[in-house]
Amino acid sequence: MAAAGQEDAAASFDPLRPRLMRVAYRMLGSVADAEDMMQEAFIRWMKADRSEVREPEAYLHRMVTRLCLDQLKSARRQRETYIGPWLPDPVLDEEEEEDVTLPLMLALERLSPLERAAFLLHDVFGMGFDEVAATIRRDPAACRQLAVRARGHVRKARPRFKVEKQRGLELAEAFFNASRSGDMKALGAMLAADVSIHADGGGKRPAAMEPITGFDAVMKTHEYLATRFKLSGSTLVRTCLVNGLPGFVTLEADGEFQTTALEIEDGRIAAIYVVRNPDKLRHLH
Structure with a gap:
């Protein structure tokens, strides 16, 4: 009977899981925390008197949102002690979705x-x-x-002006090539005057402890990084949308993944978001 009840609960829950996961992730900014909310919601759904629920989707939306509201209280406390800039976990999408970049x-x-x-x-x-x-x-x-x-x-x-996906991915690949090869002239031509870098290492991998802002500071940073890349390497895994922005996934010299997302305004890169914290990249494996 228990197995039959679990199968019945799964049959009604699983088709809604992707949308519920999107709600949870956008509420929390963490894939692991969103997956925990899915697990807790399913357990509660399995125990509920489902025959009394007229609209399962609305019922589960309410449940997941309330679970996330509770989780946000502890998440905020954790953010206050987070080491360096905090960025949401990278989610790789084939298509832009809901403009939640x-x-x-x-x-x-x-x-x-x-x-x-x-x-x-x-x-x-x-x-x-x-x-x-x-x-x-x-x-x-x-x-x-x-x-x-x-x-x-x-x-x-x-976003004021959405970047056409293919154009964005082409710019992301060009940025990867220029930044890894040390082609500063090509790199500089892509950057906005007020460009910034935001790197999330979470204290687990080397990363700037504060955002790096301004054209000159960003160029100087990439001049230094280019010498490191030439010594140790950085392999392009794929270009893709990273949290709705053009970007790419790389395999770095330490054997860990890294994601880079580019915010583009008026055809130039206005912000560079790099996630290096391995805890935020486990789901990419």
Whole structure:
């Protein structure tokens, strides 16, 4: 009977898992934490009286969102003691999806948990405010206000002009080639004047402890890195979208993966996001 109940629960849960995972990941910015929420949600779904649930998708959305709201409290405490810049776990997508790019994910970090939930559920996943209200246990008017405040915080992080995917991937490959070979002239031609580098090593691998900002500082950093790459190597695994931005995955000299995502504005690279923390790259294996 227990096995039959688990199969029945899985039959209704598994088709919804990808969308629920997207909700959890965008709430938390961590693949491992989102997977933990999926596991906990499935256990609770298995124990629930499913015959009483008229709309499983809405029920599970509410469950996952509430689990994530609880998780965000401890996640925020962990971020306060994080070593160096924090970036969300890299997710590799074949297609752009819902316009939730890496800069927007970072902007979401500045929101309260309830603002984050209201914005994501309504503006990203298209829920009506009545359903948002039922999910986060606030009235619809309060949810509207939460979403309005959230939009004000994240407005600048939403892309003004979307880069055509193929053009973006071509620029990512050109950036890889120039940065690894030390072709500073080619590299400089790709960078915006106010370009910045954000590297997340989490104290586990070498990475800048603060963002590196400005054309000259970024060029100087890459001049140094190019000498290191020539000595130790850096292998391109694939170009792809990394959290909705053009980028690539590399295998570095220490045998670990690394992801690089490029924020492009007006045809030039405005920001470079590098994830080196091995804890954030395990799912890529």
